[in-house]
């Protein structure tokens with residue numbers, strides 16, 4: 001059903017992007033992955049090949065120049081674009097500058113804006129864009145000012161693009177995950193546990209206790225929501241912001 005439909009997924013080599021790629025392939029979409037680390041991309045591609053048609057490009061999405069070069073070379077119709085690549089770092093407004101602002105904005109915001117701007121002309125009528133924002137795209141947390149600002153901005157782009165692209169029937173939505181069980185998070189939480197003299201389990205309990213589901217969301221659960229929005233089920237939905245937490 002989706003065989004001829006190509007979806008570009010950024011940050012596809014691991015974490016949520018990997019799960020999105022996996023689920024898209026198993027539903028019959030073909031996927032073009034974009035990430036920065038060529039070795040990891042190659043490995044991911046080899047691992048997922050058995051599920052469907054997959055290829056990749058190595059692009060540093062925090063570099064406008066690299067995005068421009070990639071978009072100029074692109075010459076294929078696209079059904080869907082999933083802007084997933086992103087990163088976070090902590091810095092409070094009242095502590096010395098650690099230079100995280102530019103790094104976060106370049107990837108989480110400029111990357112989404114310029115890649116979409118460069119590729120939009122290839123997106124077919126009735127195509128789809130899904131932007132991965134965050135629960136911090138609608139709320140705040142101590143130390144997360146730059147990240148939250150970038151993810152709030154992604155929601156702003158989603159709302160504007162859904163209006164701007166509606167004449168072509170292109171549907172644009174955002175997904176806002178809470179804590180997701182990714183390897184990157186596990187590494188970070190292990191570090192926090194060490195710093196606070198707690199075991200990994202104790203630290204996890206501290207984080208998950210206040211959560212509604214008392215657990216992290218699985219990457220595949222985020223992927224299923226993205227695939228709902230990309231698939232026939234999502235055909236009447238645009239400009240919407242979905243929290244999953």
Ligand SMILES: NC(=O)c1ccc[n+]([C@@H]2O[C@H](COP(=O)([O-])OP(=O)(O)OC[C@H]3O[C@@H](n4cnc5c(N)ncnc54)[C@H](OP(=O)(O)O)[C@@H]3O)[C@@H](O)[C@H]2O)c1
Nearest residue numbers: 011013014015016035036037060061085086134179180184
């Ligand atoms: N995990 C969570 O709890 C959570 C919660 C809310 C929202 N999110 C959002 O969900 C998205 C995915 O998060 P994740 O946790 O799955 O991240 P992750 O596991 O850290 O993976 C990040 C992905 O982005 C790619 N990437 C990083 N910097 C890049 C760059 N400069 N150019 C191109 N690709 C780059 C990475 O590729 P390389 O290996 O090549 O660097 C990797 O494929 C992000 O936008 C994040 O903000 C995550």
